[in-house]
Amino acid sequence: xxxxxxxxxxxxxxxxxxxxxxxxxxxxxxxxxxxxxxxxxxxxxxxxxxxxxxxxxxxxxxxxxxxxxxxxxxxxxxxxxxxxxxxxxxxxxxxxxxxxxxxxxxxxxxxxxxxxxxxxxxxxxxxxxxxxxxxxxxxxxxxxxxxxxxxxxxxxxxxxxxxxxxxxxxxxxxxxxxxxxxxxxxxxxxxxxxxxxxxxxxxxxxxxxxxxxxxxxxxxxxxxxxx
Numbered sequence: 001x002x003x004x005x006x007x008x009x010x011x012x013x014x015x016x017x018x019x020x021x022x023x024x025x026x027x028x029x030x031x032x033x034x035x036x037x038x039x040x041x042x043x044x045x046x047x048x049x050x051x052x053x054x055x056x057x058x059x060x061x062x063x064x065x066x067x068x069x070x071x072x073x074x075x076x077x078x079x080x081x082x083x084x085x086x087x088x089x090x091x092x093x094x095x096x097x098x099x100x101x102x103x104x105x106x107x108x109x110x111x112x113x114x115x116x117x118x119x120x121x122x123x124x125x126x127x128x129x130x131x132x133x134x135x136x137x138x139x140x141x142x143x144x145x146x147x148x149x150x151x152x153x154x155x156x157x158x159x160x161x162x163x164x165x166x167x168x169x170x171x172x173x174x175x176x177x178x179x180x181x182x183x184x185x186x187x188x189x190x191x192x193x194x195x196x197x198x199x200x201x202x203x204x205x206x207x208x209x210x211x212x213x214x215x216x217x218x219x220x221x222x223x224x225x226x227x
Contacts, residue, residue, distance in 0.1 A: 001027050001158060001189055002048050007057035009043050009213075017043035019213040020057070025191065025206075027157070030184040033193040035210035041193040042162050044210065048191065049081050049160045050074045062157075079107055082151030084161035088143050090135045097122065097131040100149045107154065121149040125179055141172030148179055152188075159183060161192045 002025040009018040017040045025031055025048075033041050046052045047059055050066055051074075059066045064077060090099050097118050104114045122128045125145040135143055144164060151159055161180065165173035177192075184190045209217030 001025055001029075001062065003058075003060045004047075004054075005058045007047065007054045007059055009040075009047060009052070010055045017213055018047070018054075021213075021215050022057075023208065023215060023218065025189065027189055028184070028187050029189055030181070030205040031189075031191045031208060032205055033191065033208045033210065034195070037195065039210040040213040041210055043213075045160050045162050045191065045193050049083055050077045079103070079154065080156050080158070082148075082154070082156040082159040084144075084147050084151045084159070084164050086163045086166050088135075088147050090143060090146065092134065092136050094135075095131065096127060096133050096135060096138070096146055099135060099146060100153055103150060103154045117153050117155070118149075121153040124152065124182070125149045139172075141168050141175065144168065144172075144176055145179065148176070152183065156188070158189045159191070161190070163193055163195070166195070 004021050004023050007018060007021045008016065010016045021040075021044065033044060035041050043052070047054055047066070048061065050061055050069075053059075053067055061077060062080070064073075066074065069077065091102075100118045100121055101114055104110070104117060109117075119128065119131070122131055125148050127142065127145055127149060130138070130142070135146060138146065148161075148164070151161075159180070164180075165176050168176065180190050180192060205221055207217065207219050207221060208215060
């Protein structure tokens with residue numbers, strides 16, 4: 001699904017966020033990207049979602065080499081990727097269901113099928129009873145769940161989340177991570193960036209660790225352990 005070969009990312013100010021990262025992520029994996037703040041986690045996720053291009057090296061998503069795609073082609077590629085960010089980017093003048101429907105409308109899908117997909121996505125994240133509510137009335141955890149619904153409404157094969165539990169207490173964080181696990185159990189590839197804070201995982205996952213832009217660890221866990 002995603003292949004990186006000696007990928008580096010250097011920004012115009014000279015900061016080298018990633019240095020020679022090589023890895024493969026297969027269909028159906030659940031991957032946690034860990035590391036301290038500034039380790040390169042967000043940069044790696046932006047590259048793997050096609051938002052940015054690497055400075056050097058090769059990066060393929062769904063067998064498409066990112067460096068060879070135009071901006072328009074990368075935008076089309078991202079329509080098949082569910083993206084969840086710390087900043088919610090919700091439209092506060094629209095309802096919960098209208099926010100969840102945005103990716104469908106961008107893709108040109110309206111009507112009964114769009115409504116059915118929105119209802120299904122909201123049900124999966126536990127917001128089916130708040131469809132007509134304004135995001136202003138939601139808690140932080142509920143807004144994050146709305147972001148997840150918006151990310152999955154297009155039924156993507158790949159979901160990428162950058163620090164989705166960063167501003168949440170442990171109770172809400174566990175709920176959000178359980179939602180991602182449930183998607184992965186249906187075959188969706190899930191990639192989540194997280195800080196080094198302890199987190200219990202009770203399902204198999206792959207843990208990638210970044211340090212100063214380098215991949216310093218790549219392990220598999222099949223049982224509950226602290227990260």
